[in-house]
Amino acid sequence: MLNKVLIANRGEIAVRVIRACRELGVATVAVYSDLDRDALHVRLAEEAYALGGQTAAESYLNTDLILDVIERSGADAVHPGYGFFSENTDFARAITAKGVVFIGPPPEAIEVMGDKVSSRKAAEAAGVEGVPGTTQFLQGADKVVEFGEANGWPVAIKAAFGGGGRGMRVVRSADEAGDAFESARSEALKGFGRDECYVERYLTWPRHVEMQVIADSHGNCVWIGERDCSAQRRHQKLVEESPAPAFPDEIRQAMGEAAVRVAKACGYVNAGTVEFLFQDGEFYFLEMNTRLQVEHPVTEMVSGIDLVAEQIRIASGDPLSFGQDDIDLRGHAIEVRINAEDPAGGRFLPSPGHIDLLTPAQGFGTRWDGGYETGDDVSQFYDNLVGKLIVWGADRDIAIRRMLRALREMRVEGIATTIPADIAILEHADFREGKHSTRWVEDTLDLSEVSAAPSAAPADDDSEPKVRRDVDVEVNGKRFSVSVWVPEFATSVAGRAPAAARPRRAAGAGGGATAAGSGAVVVPMQGTIVKILVEVGQAVEAGQTVCVLEAMKMENNITADKAGTVSDVKVSPGDSVGSGDVVIIIE
Numbered sequence: 001m002l003n004k005v006l007i008a009n010r011g012e013i014a015v016r017v018i019r020a021c022r023e024l025g026v027a028t029v030a031v032y033s034d035l036d037r038d039a040l041h042v043r044l045a046e047e048a049y050a051l052g053g054q055t056a057a058e059s060y061l062n063t064d065l066i067l068d069v070i071e072r073s074g075a076d077a078v079h080p081g082y083g084f085f086s087e088n089t090d091f092a093r094a095i096t097a098k099g100v101v102f103i104g105p106p107p108e109a110i111e112v113m114g115d116k117v118s119s120r121k122a123a124e125a126a127g128v129e130g131v132p133g134t135t136q137f138l139q140g141a142d143k144v145v146e147f148g149e150a151n152g153w154p155v156a157i158k159a160a161f162g163g164g165g166r167g168m169r170v171v172r173s174a175d176e177a178g179d180a181f182e183s184a185r186s187e188a189l190k191g192f193g194r195d196e197c198y199v200e201r202y203l204t205w206p207r208h209v210e211m212q213v214i215a216d217s218h219g220n221c222v223w224i225g226e227r228d229c230s231a232q233r234r235h236q237k238l239v240e241e242s243p244a245p246a247f248p249d250e251i252r253q254a255m256g257e258a259a260v261r262v263a264k265a266c267g268y269v270n271a272g273t274v275e276f277l278f279q280d281g282e283f284y285f286l287e288m289n290t291r292l293q294v295e296h297p298v299t300e301m302v303s304g305i306d307l308v309a310e311q312i313r314i315a316s317g318d319p320l321s322f323g324q325d326d327i328d329l330r331g332h333a334i335e336v337r338i339n340a341e342d343p344a345g346g347r348f349l350p351s352p353g354h355i356d357l358l359t360p361a362q363g364f365g366t367r368w369d370g371g372y373e374t375g376d377d378v379s380q381f382y383d384n385l386v387g388k389l390i391v392w393g394a395d396r397d398i399a400i401r402r403m404l405r406a407l408r409e410m411r412v413e414g415i416a417t418t419i420p421a422d423i424a425i426l427e428h429a430d431f432r433e434g435k436h437s438t439r440w441v442e443d444t445l446d447l448s449e450v451s452a453a454p455s456a457a458p459a460d461d462d463s464e465p466k467v468r469r470d471v472d473v474e475v476n477g478k479r480f481s482v483s484v485w486v487p488e489f490a491t492s493v494a495g496r497a498p499a500a501a502r503p504r505r506a507a508g509a510g511g512g513a514t515a516a517g518s519g520a521v522v523v524p525m526q527g528t529i530v531k532i533l534v535e536v537g538q539a540v541e542a543g544q545t546v547c548v549l550e551a552m553k554m555e556n557n558i559t560a561d562k563a564g565t566v567s568d569v570k571v572s573p574g575d576s577v578g579s580g581d582v583v584i585i586i587e
């Protein structure tokens with residue numbers, strides 16, 4: 001068995017891996033950036049080493065620094081979590097060369113599955129088909145027309161070396177083909193440095209269903225059920241569940257066997273996920289994710305298998321402790337991702353900041369995989385996943401009710417979270433009936449009525465910033481919960497900066513969403529200015545983008561809150577700004 005594992009990650013996944021190591025009796029080594037010196041994963045690990053730096057590139061993605069900590073700590077393995085180094089073959093090879101185990105698949109498997117063309121070829125060779133299409137690179141728009149006429153419209157043009165939906169264009173008729181081909185190529189070139197594209201049938205209402213597989217280094221490979229991740233927005237998953245709703249057992253069996261064939265075809269070892277699109281009773285290979293995924297807990301809850309412990313045993317050279325016939329999938333599990341984002345009006349604005357209070361839900365069938373606790377700070381420099389709430393229930397209906405109960409029980413104050421949007425999804429009849437697809441959240445779900453979570457609400461008029469407090473009152477012996485809007489300073493809690501030291505929120509804050517502003521353009525959240533699009537003396541329209549703010553890896557357009565002339569630009573590209581800071585004045 002491995003003796004000491006370095007966790008080259010942060011947040012909830014680092015915490016998840018540390019917990020598994022503890023239970024196995026394996027020592028843990030955390031690493032941390034300057035901003036994470038007091039983070040939960042650092043508090044939980046037996047040893048922790050500073051990497052310095054703020055951004056991921058300066059810290060968690062610095063190979064030399066991590067190699068140095070491996071040496072100083074005597075760790076004999078690295079768990080990369082997801083993101084960061086999890087699919088980085090240079091890193092995997094660099095540590096393996098030093099005799100340190102990479103807890104993940106062999107680099108050759110990561111490479112085969114690393115781009116769409118070679119992964120699709122590997123799947124096809126294993127007898128697993130993608131969406132019908134051409135594997136040849138498109139030479140011109142006429143080939144798109146030819147394919148559409150022969151196979152029917154719409155068709156999708158995809159970047160061969162891309163991912164995450166970038167470079168994908170839907171073409172509904174022959175006359176759209178020329179423009180779509182050009183824009184797909186230019187987006188692919190910009191995003192991935194290569195402009196090769198191919199065409200396939202476009203599925204108009206598919207579900208995203210992925211199959212968990214796990215393989216050991218002795219030739220054993222099994223599938224552990226599917227996850228439906230169709231409830232997503234802009235390629236960010238919001239809710240995941242297992243089993244997939246209305247998913248016949250024969251299809252599950254066939255998909256599981258297909259996923260195992262794909263894994264075996266690329267010499268896969270350790271935990272992996274094979275993604276499929278599912279529509280009209282057919283499934284089509286999409287790609288393989290060669291890492292542990294965010295949503296792995298739903299598989300754990302229905303199978304009873306600790307995937308992270310299994311990963312560590314496999315990396316130690318042990319054979320799988322179970323065979324395909326030992327896997328018994330029971331009941332229904334749902335996970336929701338709780339992000340530090342304000343879903344008000346469906347906008348999902350990043351909401352980094354200090355967590356004044358975080359009380360996870362508890363109770364039967366309820367699991368919280370968190371990366372933060374009360375008093376921690378969510379930094380704009382990292383991904384904004386605060387934690388994941390996972391429930392198990394005997395069936396889907398019970399699991400949905402349990403999740404709604406748990407979401408309403410959670411208390412998070414100081415930052416806005418996606419909880420109100422998660423509730424809206426789980427309450428919706430389409431979701432309850434399993435009628436949703438990958439397009440449902442963006443095309444059908446109406447989040448315009450979703451309101452800001454506590455402390456994310458803009459101040460009214462010129463008054464002091466106010467925050468919402470939920471207070472329990474007793475009236476004639478009956479308990480009621482009421483919300484009170486009170487000035488921020490009046491509710492300051494220990495450990496929080498006094499209100500006077502915080503930037504005063506100007507009227508009309510909120511990125512231009514409000515009408516007739518004061519002309520003092522404020523940023524709605526903490527972040528870094530990346531671009532200024534106007535200069536002093538320039539005339540601007542209300543709603544025009546005046547600068548771009550990067551927060552939590554997302555670019556946000558900051559817009560003029562009224563028409564007029566720019567009289568002052570208070571920031572430059574690279575400047576850090578806080579929520580409520582005035583960046584540009586319009587007169």
Ligand code: MV4
Pocket residue numbers: 131156163164165166168200201202203204206208232235277286438439
């Ligand atoms: C598709 C598709 C429909 N038809 N391909 C988007 C990201 C990339 N990994 C594959 N994607 C899609 N490919 C065909 N032929 C719809 C999507 C798609 C999607 C897929 C999985 C999860 C979420 C999605 C959201 C939008 C579009």
